[in-house]
């Protein structure tokens with residue numbers, strides 16, 4: 001299948017590991033050049049860069065803390081000097097913390113909302129002027145947006161907010177830019193492994209119809225399809241990829 005993204009320029013947040021790094025790889029395999037953004041993990045970002053370059057595509061590294069609007073706008077001003085436009089935007093960066101509901105203090109609540117919900121909004125909003133006509137955005141939410149979570153209520157609330165942000169942004173930016181959301185279930189990355197450690201022992205065999213967790217490549221392939229021009233008729237949608245954790 002030709003996804004029609006050859007020579008397009010994609011920007012991925014959270015590209016230093018996990019799903020973001022795999023998405024960079026799949027986009028590069030399909031012929032896109034990729035701007036890789038990250039926060040702390042320079043080593044991981046350089047590994048992603050190497051992987052992209054080995055596929056014969058260009059990559060550029062940029063750093064920001066998306067929970068800090070000044071850091072986001074500083075980096076996006078640098079980007080605006082270098083790039084005329086961006087065709088594809090994957091908002092994948094995120095953070096979790098595992099805290100039982102009764103122990104969740106306002107400071108921790110705010111920190112996680114600030115990265116996952118506010119941060120995603122800051123980056124999306126700041127990049128609108130750089131997005132090409134007929135460009136496309138994917139926001140990465142989570143199955144916990146639908147299920148809630150006793151140990152990650154702050155994260156689940158932020159991810160539910162992203163589903164709604166997808167709807168608002170798709171309405172506001174149509175028809176120039178499409179905005180969709182992908183909501184993964186547990187995926188074997190460093191974040192996924194932290195979540196798994198906090199779950200009941202039989203979660204995989206009792207809660208997942210496919211009886212297994214996702215790989216980051218499987219999620220990346222769906223993101224790449226959704227963000228590509230061949231999903232032209234899709235906008236404002238949230239696509240589940242959660243092993244049958246919920247059926248809706």
Ligand SMILES: NC(=O)c1ccc[n+]([C@@H]2O[C@H](COP(=O)([O-])OP(=O)(O)OC[C@H]3O[C@@H](n4cnc5c(N)ncnc54)[C@H](OP(=O)(O)O)[C@@H]3O)[C@@H](O)[C@H]2O)c1
Nearest residue numbers: 014016018019038039040041066093094186187189191192
């Ligand atoms: N893994 C799962 O089970 C799962 C399930 C559902 C949804 N998701 C979602 O999928 C996305 C990717 O998760 P993952 O599993 O690939 O996690 P991961 O391997 O921990 O990667 C998270 C990425 O986000 C970046 N990041 C974190 N805080 C940031 C900040 N303040 N500013 C800028 N970048 C920041 C990290 O950068 P540095 O490391 O460079 O700091 C890293 O590149 C997240 O949105 C996550 O919520 C994951």
